[in-house]
Amino acid sequence: MSCPTCFCTSVIEESDMDGKSSRTERQWDSCFDVAFAKVAGGDFRARPRDRYRQWLTHKFSTWFDQFGSSGCVGCGRCITWCPVRIDVREELAAIAPPIAPVVQPVAVEPVAASPGTFSIARLASIKAETEDTTTLSLTDVDPAFLGGRPGQFVMIALPAFPAVPISISRFRSNGIDLTIRAVGATSTALVNLHPGARVGLRGPLGTFWPIQEAYGRHAVVVAGGVGLSPLHGLVDALVANHDRFESISLFYGSRTPEERLFRDDLAAWSASKEIDVAVTVDRAGPEWKGRVGVVTTLFDMISWDCTKVTAFVVGPERMMQASVQGLISKGVPADRICVSMERHMECGIGLCGHCQMAGRFVCKDGPVFRLNDLGDMFNREGI
Ligand SMILES: Cc1cc2nc3c(=O)[nH]c(=O)nc-3n(C[C@H](O)[C@H](O)[C@H](O)COP(=O)(O)OP(=O)(O)OC[C@H]3O[C@@H](n4cnc5c(N)ncnc54)[C@H](O)[C@@H]3O)c2cc1C
Ligand code: FES
Numbered sequence: 001m002s003c004p005t006c007f008c009t010s011v012i013e014e015s016d017m018d019g020k021s022s023r024t025e026r027q028w029d030s031c032f033d034v035a036f037a038k039v040a041g042g043d044f045r046a047r048p049r050d051r052y053r054q055w056l057t058h059k060f061s062t063w064f065d066q067f068g069s070s071g072c073v074g075c076g077r078c079i080t081w082c083p084v085r086i087d088v089r090e091e092l093a094a095i096a097p098p099i100a101p102v103v104q105p106v107a108v109e110p111v112a113a114s115p116g117t118f119s120i121a122r123l124a125s126i127k128a129e130t131e132d133t134t135t136l137s138l139t140d141v142d143p144a145f146l147g148g149r150p151g152q153f154v155m156i157a158l159p160a161f162p163a164v165p166i167s168i169s170r171f172r173s174n175g176i177d178l179t180i181r182a183v184g185a186t187s188t189a190l191v192n193l194h195p196g197a198r199v200g201l202r203g204p205l206g207t208f209w210p211i212q213e214a215y216g217r218h219a220v221v222v223a224g225g226v227g228l229s230p231l232h233g234l235v236d237a238l239v240a241n242h243d244r245f246e247s248i249s250l251f252y253g254s255r256t257p258e259e260r261l262f263r264d265d266l267a268a269w270s271a272s273k274e275i276d277v278a279v280t281v282d283r284a285g286p287e288w289k290g291r292v293g294v295v296t297t298l299f300d301m302i303s304w305d306c307t308k309v310t311a312f313v314v315g316p317e318r319m320m321q322a323s324v325q326g327l328i329s330k331g332v333p334a335d336r337i338c339v340s341m342e343r344h345m346e347c348g349i350g351l352c353g354h355c356q357m358a359g360r361f362v363c364k365d366g367p368v369f370r371l372n373d374l375g376d377m378f379n380r381e382g383i
Helices: 048-067 076-081 088-095 187-190 225-240 262-269 293-302 315-330 371-378
Strands: 011-017 020-030 119-128 133-139 152-155 164-172 175-181 196-207 218-224 249-256 277-280 309-315 337-340 368-370
Touching: 011 293, 048 088, 076 088, 133 164, 133 187, 152 175, 164 187, 164 196, 164 225, 175 187, 175 225, 196 277, 218 225, 218 293, 218 315, 225 249, 225 262, 225 309, 225 315, 249 293, 277 293, 277 309, 293 315, 309 315, 315 371, 337 371
Parallel strands: 218 249, 218 309, 249 277, 309 337
Antiparallel strands: 011 020, 119 133, 119 196, 133 175, 152 164, 152 196, 164 175, 337 368
């Protein structure tokens, strides 16, 4: 909190009592704060040591990767003000040997280069997917969204609520679909909107699925729960270009049959010759005639040469780790596995610092990553 180069911020929403207007304010925040990396259902850096590692390695290491300079200006304030007398010089000497100082001055990019803007879109229709998940079809969108790519996301804003990141689940000729699970205040407000409502959109943001890299190969899509949402647009694109791939498969795991998303699309894909669809659920009643078990049990069905597979994986973090492990043990090369990562996001454009994962910002450098680009960040706790 005393460091002059800290730039983490949070977005605060204040609404008037009449419910007609609200104010959005960006305030200083700290990556030491316990809620800084909180996402729906958990916290990526729950332990103090994870937050301390984040701060220390950012200032003294990954700042060089990002900005070409040190994040420390040598003012000594953190040493002066630390309530428990941590001296970063001692910490650094313990973990890294001294290195020669940088002699060349480096140009530092301004951190807040682009504020990003929100455009207004209209809700054309809604479709309940499951008890808690709804697809919003948006129209009158800024044309930039129509040029978006599967895997990208938007920041969606409603007056009086913080903007939240949501993947584009489908591209239509006149708009986009967002499939949203109600887990907290903002997502619940979004799924309760009525057609005609207006929302603010920033985007399309982030990296996208590298579909061309799977040309001539077996394209394997592995989805867990609502993870099928960021993969839906990818499946549409694979199916539309099916003759470019050796084969296309979708392995989908859901907790129960009732929690499966896009059931009409799953049925249509299953009926088509262009894609093989296999679905499993964790638990089900006697009326379910399909597979029961975690999604990795479906990998028994893989009969082709796995060195020729390109895989796309999204789901809860544990499911992604197990799936990636399963694919690698089958022989899929790590540089042919793509994952989409989730982190707490507030700006979506690399300003606020919330989504930082070691030297990467998930909002700008991701959310889609190749596994080998993530290195050990993929499996490490507290990053
Ligand atoms: C790249 C990306 C794509 C996503 N795509 C989808 C999608 O397609 N469908 C879907 O249902 N969900 C998606 N999510 C998760 C979704 O953003 C969260 O569920 C949502 O932000 C929860 O907000 P809330 O206020 O309803 O919930 P709460 O848990 O009450 O949120 C509390 C506060 O934490 C913050 N927060 C919680 N989780 C997140 C988060 N992951 N990122 C940013 N802020 C968070 C919110 O700002 C909020 O103020 C995605 C997340 C990311 C990072
Ligand atoms: S969400 Fe703000 S930096 Fe990524």
